[in-house]
Amino acid sequence: MKRRHFHRAFSAAATTLLLSFAAPVLAQSPVKLQFWDMIWGPTEYIDTAKSLVAQFNKANPAIQVEYRSVPWTNWYQTYLTAINAGSAPDLSTGAGYQAVQFYDLDAIRPLDDLIAEMGKEGDIKDFREGTVERLKYKGHYIALPWGLDVRIWYYRKDLLEQAKLPLPKTWPELRAAAKAVTGGGRFGLVLPGDTMGMHMVIGAALNHGGALFTSDGKPDLMNAKNLEAWQTLAGMASDGSVSPASAGASMDEARRSFMQGKSAFIYHGPGLDLQAGEAGTKIGILPPLASPRGEKATLAWVNNIMVYKQTKNPDAVKTFVKWWSKNQKPLFTQGQARQVPARISIAEDPTVKNRASSFAEATNTYWPIARGTGSPVPGIFPSLNEVEGDGFLQVLAQRIGQKRPLPAAIDEADKQFREVLAK
Template sequence: MTSPSGLTRRGFLMFSGAAVATMTLASCAPSESGGGGGGGGGGTLKFWNMPWGQAEFGPRDAEIAEAYEGALKVEHQEIQWANFTQTFSSAVASNTGPAVSSGGGTQAFLFESQGKIAYADELLDSWKSDGLYDDFLPGLIDAMKVDGGYAAVPYNLDMRVMWYNTVLLEQAGVEPPTDWQSYLDASEALKKIGAYSFGVGAGSGSFTGSHILTSFMINNGGGLFNADQEPDCVTERNIEAMDFVLEMVAKGYVDPGSVTYTSDNVQTQWRERKFGMGWDGGGLAANVAGEVGPELAVNSPLTGPHGDQGALYFPNNIMMYTNTPDQAESEAFLTYYFQNMAPLWTENTGIGLPPLKSITETPEFQANTNAVKIIEEWQPISHTWGAPGGDALFLGVTAVDGTPAMNTFTQTILGGQGTGKAALETLQQTLEANA
């Protein structure tokens, strides 16, 4: 699968830090359904979508959306990632925004806290009778549940998975690792041929470093939040996971430049065969492309030292707003859209992995062996930021999603500074202070 050109591979979940501050300014009393006409007055229903794929995505997405035949005409608008937080916050605050949209992966949960989201409960109930509800991959719908109802509907998946270069592993004389110890063994073999084994980036605009540190916590039965949705960073499993990464740093398995690498830098290291193993989104091979792209393969999930498996992933979503000309029409459009959106994947427009089993079963999708492996092996064991307390997303996860606190933590670990416990204690203190 390919990913949005020129954008970070995470699928743009980031709705945190300065973005949250901007969005919070948009908070005001919720409008009534149908009030103001901002969601598509004048006989139209506004659908705002992001440029999730390559150049082919936008026009094909607009074609699908605007072919909807209902009581209202759908008006499709592509919102660029640059300044998208300001675009949404000002539009929602002034009731001139969309009736339906995608956006940042935690966006729905922020707007829900402001009373701006129309819950998807009735829509999802209606899908139980036509089979669409059961077509979603495991756990996705549950991740959208908040106290008031379902804040959004899963749309595309941004996974964090392990990749390896088949040529370099063969040259190093090792098999793909299956657990933490064999990962260390393969890393030592790769080091001998001049390749790093923990390929990530933690520089400007690249968040794979923080994602993968969290993935290792989850892979060890840990994570950043407890069952009460409170930060709970300093646990034995998290400490063990971060000490493992620090061991890799100390042994020279982690590229020292990782702390400043952008996504482009990371892809360059893959292209130059400096990374023999690493972590990225599902579109890494397509983004690296050239001679090296076909050499890259998805590794099976590692098993942690206590027998756990797990990783971090981001279920990007589509949400409905209370400011709509007709809530029933918003729901009817989404039903149509999900029933007809398969070409966005089968025609290789570059969008992330699909949420529906029926799309993953198409011949076009099955032709991509890496994507199939991600769906079959990684999606079932992956968790959201909410782990280990649960997989439901909530407003609090914005505290660790691309924030300065998380960036500092990541650079501390990848820079080999101090201990895992000390770094986690600092992160915990910062999250509590900012709560």
């Protein structure tokens, strides 16, 4: 009997001892997160992002993040397929309106708690004014800003010097300068019939005090200031200042024309001068153009990071998002991300700000006058994806470049715009 009691006691003690060793092992199993990141720069960007994730994983052994680089080709279908299959990532970066579109599909987790925490910590003040609010929809913060994509005007110093022209400061002066440099196989600009052309069409409207929408979100394509802006672009085409190959040209071809000195002006994002190689010294930044009434504005987007409802570890995701947001400076230096950081502390760092003159100008001069495609409507809303993706504004840019009758081109664009919003 004593022996049996001894064995029972020993067995119970052994079991307790084994469980005491097993429990900590189970508790220390790391939380695994899937982070999908779009390609925001050259190869160096992907390498730098991977390195940052590795740093986080080393410093936070209880949370292990797996990094996936997602190409822009078919990006929407990539995410939609994952959402529908129940295999969405825990978090991702994405297109400017991706979060709001997927939020309406009940796939995005609001970040109200994260924004509240960062507000209490004082960290939210480090973001550019208006950027956090821009990502608010239906009363909820649906994403956190990280990069600002701003459109700025570049010019070829050599072409203006050869023509003995001062820097244009207004749209009428831009038209005159474009006409003066045109000749001998060179043109004032290329107005491509793709995304870049659409950006020029929207940017010109904003710069003239116009907008695509009314303040309550109704279509307003036909307002007088929009028509004035597009008439100016049409006038440049009529002057012969717009390359006749524009309608069929791509963004890459427009860039190449500018880099080779075959066109004098281009409306592009930050970092173009950084990509120009030897031609970089011949590229300058125009001051923001003024409309005939003195209005100044440009087109911009707030790129962001979002969290998906399918995540099973929202607290771990918040930990990573806060860390990533504070420690992403290498993305702009080593990774050559071609945007302006949303965080003031990173944007004002000399190693970030002085990468090229375009970044400093985008930060100091252009961002303060930047407006979104949905302006003057506050925040973002899902139909902006369709407005930018449908193609009717690209067609308008093509028809302007082809010298088509402007009233008919705008009427057709307005019809399609209303159809897009009615879907």
